[in-house]
């Protein structure tokens with residue numbers, strides 16, 4: 001497996017990427033996958049792929065949202081039959097290295113819980129939020145745990161972002177050492 005920048009002019013790779021988007025998130029992209037691919041290949045964004053020769057095994061993207069210091073991770077997808085093999089972790093690491101080289105400090109993301117996969121769903125997050133975050137349980141293989149295993153922390157939620165009781169879970173990671181600031 002090799003991780004490298006996705007060639008934004010390679011239509012074969014972009015078709016594979018589009019198929020992965022629709023397979024992973026049909027509710028979001030089934031009817032607008034072409035538009036989403038267009039935004040993912042915008043000049044200011046980072047888009048990295050994990051390849052086995054010409055076959056795309058997974059990809060990860062990021063958007064500079066606070067100049068170059070704060071980047072939003074969006075999206076990360078590993079092909080279904082290639083999951084739990086470390087590819088997602090390798091993609092995250094490659095993204096962190098790429099962003100650090102551009103002067104980034106923070107990577108953050110929103111990981112929706114729209115299908116009641118964590119204990120943060122179906123509850124009023126305006127009450128006892130910090131206890132609820134501290135005691136979060138993964139009910140159905142929600143990916144927040146994948147990010148936690150890679151050093152990301154839950155820093156907040158957007159209550160009801162996807163409908164009542166269906167929050168977006170906000171996670172972040174500092175990718176630069178604090179003492180670097182003083183150099």
Ligand SMILES: CC(C)(COP(=O)(O)OP(=O)(O)OC[C@H]1O[C@@H](n2cnc3c(N)ncnc32)[C@H](O)[C@@H]1OP(=O)(O)O)[C@@H](O)C(=O)NCCC(=O)NCCS
Pocket residue numbers: 024076077078079082083084085086087088089090110111112138141142143144145146147149
């Ligand atoms: C989330 C995703 C990118 C993870 O990729 P992956 O290649 O399977 O992840 P890795 O193999 O690197 O997993 C690293 C660790 O996270 C764990 N993990 C991965 N996905 C997990 C999940 N959904 N729930 C709980 N733990 C998970 C793995 O078990 C592994 O743990 P270990 O180190 O204790 O063995 C992949 O499952 C995917 O594409 N899912 C569909 C799209 C998606 O949900 N994207 C994220 C939207 S916010």
